[in-house]
Every structure is written in C-alpha cells, then in structure tokens.
Amino acid sequence: MAAAVNCSDVRKQYVKGKEVVDVLTGINLEIEEGDFLALMGPSGSGKTTLLNLIGGLDHPTAGQIEVGGQSLNNMSSKQLAQWRSENVGFIFQFYNLLPVLNAQRNVELPLLLTKLSRKQRAANAATALEIVNLADRAKHKPSELSGGQQQRVAIARALVADPKLLVCDEPTGDLDRDTADEILGLLQTLNTDHGKTIIMVTHDPRAADHARHTMHMDKGKLASEVPA
Numbered sequence: 256m257a258a259a260v261n262c263s264d265v266r267k268q269y270v271k272g273k274e275v276v277d278v279l280t281g282i283n284l285e286i287e288e289g290d291f292l293a294l295m296g297p298s299g300s301g302k303t304t305l306l307n308l309i310g311g312l313d314h315p316t317a318g319q320i321e322v323g324g325q326s327l328n329n330m331s332s333k334q335l336a337q338w339r340s341e342n343v344g345f346i347f348q349f350y351n352l353l354p355v356l357n358a359q360r361n362v363e364l365p366l367l368l369t370k371l372s373r374k375q376r377a378a379n380a381a382t383a384l385e386i387v388n389l390a391d392r393a394k395h396k397p398s399e400l401s402g403g404q405q406q407r408v409a410i411a412r413a414l415v416a417d418p419k420l421l422v423c424d425e426p427t428g429d430l431d432r433d434t435a436d437e438i439l440g441l442l443q444t445l446n447t448d449h450g451k452t453i454i455m456v457t458h459d460p461r462a463a464d465h466a467r468h469t470m471h472m473d474k475g476k477l478a479s480e481v482p483a
Contacts, residue, residue, distance in 0.1 A: 258321075259420060259452040260286040260309055265318035267304055267475075278304045280475040282318070288419070291446040291453040293463035296472035302456040303424055305472070309454060310343050310422040311335045323419060340368040344413030344451075348425035350405040352397040352412075358384060359393040362412045369416070383411035386449075387441060403434035410441065414451075421445065423455040427462055439465040 267279040279301045286292055294302045307313045308320055311327050312335075320327045323342060330338060339345075352361045362380040371379070384390050387407040397405050406426065413421055423442070427435035443465050445451045455466060463469045471478045 259288040261321040263319040291467045293466035300472040301475045344418040346423040348428040350409040383415040
C-alpha cells in the first residue's frame with residue numbers, strides 16, 4: 256500500500272532569546288494510506304509540533320516531509336495554504352466555530368478558498384453534515400448545539416473538501432466519556448468506510464484504543480509502536 260505520509264529525519268527547532276530549543280530531533284515515520292494512527296506521549300514531547308508539520312501548518316528545520324507523494328518542504332506559505340485546503344482536514348480539541356454562523360455556514364468556510372459556486376458549496380456542506388448525522392441541525396448556531404454536536408460540525412467542516420488526510424489534535428479532550436466515544440466511533444467510521452487516513456494526538460489511552468496503531472513520543476523522538 257502507498258504511503259500517505261513519509262517523514263525522513265525531520266527536525267524542528269525554536270529560538271527563545273539566545274536559547275535554541277530542539278522540539279523534534281530526527282523523526283522517521285511512514286504512514287500508509289487508510290491507516291489510523293494515535294500519537295501519544297507526555298506534554299512537550301513534540302506530538303502537536305509533528306502534527307502541525309504533517310498538516311503543512313509549519314516548516315521543519317531540517318528533514319523531508321511528503322504527504323500523498325508531494326514534498327511540503329519547498330512550498331511557500333501561499334502554496335501550503337492552497338495545498339491544505341485541498342488535502343487536509345483539521346480537527347482540534349476546541350471547535351473553533353464562528354458563533355454568528357449556523358452549522359452549515361461554518362462547514363462551508365473552507366470552500367471559500369475554492370472556485371465552487373455558492374450552490375455547490377451548500378450542497379457539499381449538506382453532504383458533510385449528513386455524514387456526521389447532523390443534517391437536521393444545519394440551521395442551528397453553535398450556542399444551540401451540545402459540545403458533541405459542535406465537534407461533529409467541526410468534523411464536517413474538516414470533511415467538506417473531501418481530503419484524504421485528517422489530522423486531529425486531542426479531538427475529544429473537551430468532551431465527556433460517552434460523547435467522546437461517539438466522536439471516536441465516528442472517526443473510526445470515516446477511516447474504515449470512507450478511507451480517510453487519520454493521525455490523532457491524544458493523552459487518553461481509551462481514545463488511542465480506537466486507532467489501528469499507537470506510537471509514543473518522548474523528548475522529540477518516536478519511542479515505540481504498539482499495535483492497537
């Protein structure tokens with residue numbers, strides 16, 4: 256099976272005053288298409304930094320990152336923004352929904368970067384909301400939805416451009432156990448039934464149990480892999 260993500264000796268440094276901080280110190284990682292990987296590790300281990308690099312939100316200090324066979328290293332910020340809009344869906348712990356817009360309009364937002372007509376954007380958003388079982392809440396604003404429903408809207412927004420890769424940073428960290436299990440079950444369905452490759456950062460072993468594989472990070476390195 257082809258690799259969806261390939262990281263080769265990826266390193267990331269940040270400069271704080273006169274101090275150079277090594278966040279990632281040589282990551283080698285290959286994720287196959289259709290995989291569901293959970294990344295675990297203590298705070299400060301580099302999990303979110305790695306996720307941001309794979310999602311094209313930042314550039315590595317050194318090393319190579321390829322996603323879907325495309326190298327991200329030499330893309331400009333503008334090129335990365337366009338690439339992200341077509342290839343990656345982002346799901347975060349906090350839903351980042353605009354309170355003045357209803358669910359459908361929130362889901363449509365990523366499509367504003369495309370050349371789709373308003374009618375097509377609305378149709379795509381309706382399809383995404385149907386996938387997450389929220390078609391009947393399309394006209395509701397975030398304040399009229401539960402936390403779990405808001406996260407489903409955020410997932411629909413991540414799906415609306417039909418990306419191959421979903422990157423999830425603590426997607427259930429703000430939810431109660433039952434609601435978290437519902438969201439994790441939805442991610443599993445997106446992986447198994449819709450073929451989405453998923454990378455999920457989590458502190459929760461029960462969340463990681465929903466993935467196909469679990470890898471652990473510590474001090475900027477991948478420490479181990481444990482089959483799910």
